[in-house]
Amino acid sequence: MALNRDQQTTQCHGSEEAPWRLLDAVRHREDINIWLELAHNRRHADGVEGIRLIWRTLLKTEPELPTGGKLADELWKHFLDLGFEDPVILREILTYAQRQKDLHGRTWPKLYATVLKYYLRVRPNEVESWHRRLYKQFPPTNKQFRQLVLLALHDEKLRQTCLKIHASFPHIHIYDWAISLLCREGLYATAVKWHEKLIRRGDCPSDATKAEPVLHYLWVHHERSRLTENTRLMVEAGVSFAAYRDKGVKIPSFISRDVLMPPLETVDEVPKKKLSDEFCARLFATKVFSTDTVIASLVFLGAEEIGPQALREMAIRELDHRPYHQAIQARLKQLKQNGIAVGNSTFSIVVRRFAARGEDDLLRSVISCDLHSDTFEDEELQESLLLRYKEQGDTIAYSRTITVLLTKLPEGQLAETYRWNYILRSCCTRDRGDLPGVMKSIEKMRELELPVESKSILHMRRELLSSRQPGCRPLSTKDLDLIIRVWQCSLRSGVFIAPISWSEILRRLGMSGRLRAFEDLALWLANWYSSQGFREFQWSMSGRRHQGEGEFHHPLMSVDLKPSHPHHPLQTLFPPSLQQGIVAWGFQPTDPSLSMEQEDRGWTWGISFLRTLRSTHNVRISTPVVKKALKMRLLTLFGQEGRSRRKINHVNIQFSEANVISFLEKAKEIWGKDLITREEVFSMRQQTKEVVTEEARRVGGWTVPEAAD
DSSP states (O other): OOOOHHHHHHHHTTOTTHHHHHTSSHHHHTOHHHHHHHHHHHHHHHTHHHHHHHHHHHHHHOOOOOOSSHHHHHHHHHHHHHHHHOHHHHHHHHHHHHHHHHHHSOOOTTHHHHHHHHHHHHOGGGHHHHHHHHTTTSOOOHHHHHHHHHHHTTOHHHHHHHHHHHTTOTTOOOHHHHHHHHHHTTOHHHHHHHHHHHHHTTOOOSSGGGGHHHHHHHHHTTOHHHHHHHHHHHHHTTOOOHHHHHTTOOOOTTSOHHHHHHHHOOOOOOOOOBOOHHHHHHHHHOTTSOHHHHHHHHHHTTOOBOOHHHHHHHHHTTTTSSSHHHHHHHHHHHHHHTTOBOOSOHHHHHHHHHHHHTOHHHHHHHHHSSOOGGGGGOHHHHHHHHHHHHHHTOHHHHHHHHHHHTTTSOTTHHHHHHHHHHHHHHHOOSSSOOHHHHHHHHHHHHHHTOOOOHHHHHHHHHHHSOOOOTTSOOSOOHHHHHHHHHHHHHHHTTOOOOGGGGHHHHHHHHHTTOHHHHHHHHHHHHHHSSHHHHHHHHHHHHHHHHTTSOOOOOTTOOTTSOTTSTTSHHHHHSOHHHHHHHHHHTTOOOOTTTOTTOOOOOTTHHHHHHHHHHHHHOOOOOHHHHHHHHHHHHHHHHOSTTOOOOHHHHHHHHHOOSOHHHHHHHHHHHHSSOSSOHHHHHHHHHHTSOOOOHHHHHHTSSOOOOOOO
16 A cells, blocks of 8 residues: 555655554555555654654554565565664664564564574674574574575684574584585685585485585595595485486596495395307307307297307308498397397497497407407406507507497486596597697587596696606606696696696796796696685686586695695695705706707796795695705805716806896895895805815806905
8 A cells, every 4th residue: 555645755754653643544564565665664754763752652553564575575674674783673683583573473584694694794693692582583594594504604603603503403404505505615625524514413415426525625635444444434324326327427546445335235126047158159150050050049048148259149240241241230129029138238239329320440340350249348458459550550449449448338428528528538649749739638528618637637647748757857848838838728627626736837837947937837726726716717617517517626726725734736737846846946047958949037036936836726835945945056066075076067157147146136125135145255255165166266157355454
C-alpha cells in the first residue's frame, strides 16, 4: 500500500506522532509495504534517528514482521544497521526475533549471517562472542556460512575463527568447496589444517580426488609421516577412492598403497571359463583344421573366452583376405554369436578398434609385428619403441604404438593430452632431436589448450640439454632457448614445474656469460613463483575454471608460506650457491676467444642484480654469502698464492679498468653498506703475503693507497 499525499506530508514534517496516526488502524500494522515505506521516508528525512523512531513504534504496536522475500530482507537490514550503531537496539532486535520464533515458529533466516558479516568486517574480535549468542537459535545455511568464509579468506586470524565456529554446525558440509577455494588461492598450509579438522568433524570430501591437492602438498614438502596419517584419516572416515578407477586415472604415487588396500578390496567377479591361451593358439595355427572347425571345437569344449595369442593366430589366417578389416570383423562376430569373448587385453582392444575403423595397414601391423601380445601391456617398453620408430621414420609402427599407449584411456581431452605429450617426447631425443617437430607439437598443444605433462618436461631436460662437466661451462647454449620457451608456456598452461628444475638452466646461462638472458629469465621466474605472480596467474585461469576446464593446483606456490621458509619456491630458485655464482659471473669479461655470447656488465653486475631481486621480489639474499663470494673472486684474481691459472682470469686482470678500492666503494653504494672494508683488504693482503704481482701492478689491477699518517 503506497502512502497518499496527506500521509507523506504529515511524515515529512518530522512529527513523531505521524507513524502512530498511520498505524492506528489495525489493518495497517501487518502491511509490510507500510513499514518499509515508513522506514525509507524517515531514513531520508531524519537518517538513523528516523529508523530509531520506526523501531520504537514497531515495539509498541508489536506486529509480526515478515521473514521471507526481498521486502523483508530490506526492512530487517534497516533495523540491523541501526542496531550495529546502538548495542541496546541490537539486543532488542535479537529479543524480538527470539520472541517471534517462540510464538510463530519462524524468524528471519539471514539474521546470523548478517550479524556475523558485520562483525567480521568491523569488529573481528567480537565474532566468537556473537556466534555463541546466535548459533543455537538462528543457525546459518550452507550458503550463508560459505559467505562468511569468503569474507575471512585473506586474514589468517579470521580463517581460524571461521574454522573454530564451524564445529558448532554438524549440518554444514563445506569440505569440497573450502579446500578447493583455499588451494586456488594458494593457501595450502591453511588447506592442510582445514582438511584435518573437517574430516575429524565428519565433514569429508565427496571422493578422494577432492583431497588430492592437500596430499600432494604434503608429499612435495617431504612431510611423509603426516601424508600417511592424513591418508589413513580419510580411509577411516570412509572416503571413497573409487573415483580414480571410474575416471580411468591411476592413483597418484604419493598416496600410500598400504593404507589404501583395505578399502580398495572388492569381491572379484566370477571369471569366464577360459582354456589355455597357448592351447587355443595352437589350434588356430594348425592348418589341418579350418577356422570354423576350431571355433566349433572351442564351443564344444565350453570355452567362453580366448586370449590375445589365440586371437592373433586366428587373425593371421585371414591376412590374404581383402579388405582385411571386414574379414576380422566377421570372425569377431562369429565368436560373439557362439558365446566366446576375446577379452579386454590391450592387444584385443587394439585389434577391435582398428577393425572397426577400417584401418587395414595398422591392423596388419598389429597382427604381423614381432612383438609378443603381452608387451602391449608394458607402457614403458611401448614408449621406448615409439622413440625408436620415430628415429627410423616408420610411420605405421609409430601410429600403431600411439594407439596402443592410449588404449585404456577414455576418449576425450584426457586422451588427446596423452597423445600430444607422447608425440612431443618422441620428438625430443639426444641423438636426433626433431626441433621443428617439437615446436609444431607445442603450438598444436597451445591451440588445443592441452597441458605439457611433468614427464614431458623432465624428458626434454634430459634429452635436449647437452652434457656438461661439473664446474665447466656448456659448449653451447642454443638448446636452452627452446627449453625456456616451452617451459614458460607450460607454466602458463597450468603444468607443475618444480623450481629446482630451473637450476641447471639458470646456471648454464650465467656460466656462458649470457647475463641479459639470465636476468630476463631470473626476474620472470621470481615473479612467477612469488605469491603475486601466482595470483596474476589465477586471474588468467579464472575464465577457464568457470568454463568447466578444471582447477589449477600448485602445491609449491602456497601464498601462506613465508619467504623465509626453506621450502619457499624463491629459496629453491636462488639458493646461496647460485647467489655466489651471480657475484662471480659479474667478473667474467668479454673475451671473443672464449664465447661470442658473453656480455660484459662490469664487476658490480652481480651485486646490483642481487639487490634488485631482494628489493623487488623479496628474495632472501644472504649478505655473508655475497661477502664471501667477493673475497674469493678478489683473492683468485689478485692474490699471488691463490692466483688462478685459468685463462679467463688472466684476461680479467688485463682488461679491467677499475681498481679494487673504487670497486668496493661502488659495491657499498649499491648494497647500502660495506661488503668488504679497507681493513679487510689489508687483512687479505697480509694473508696472501703479496697481493699484487708485477703484471697486476702495471695495469692498476689492485691499488691500495697507503694509510695516512
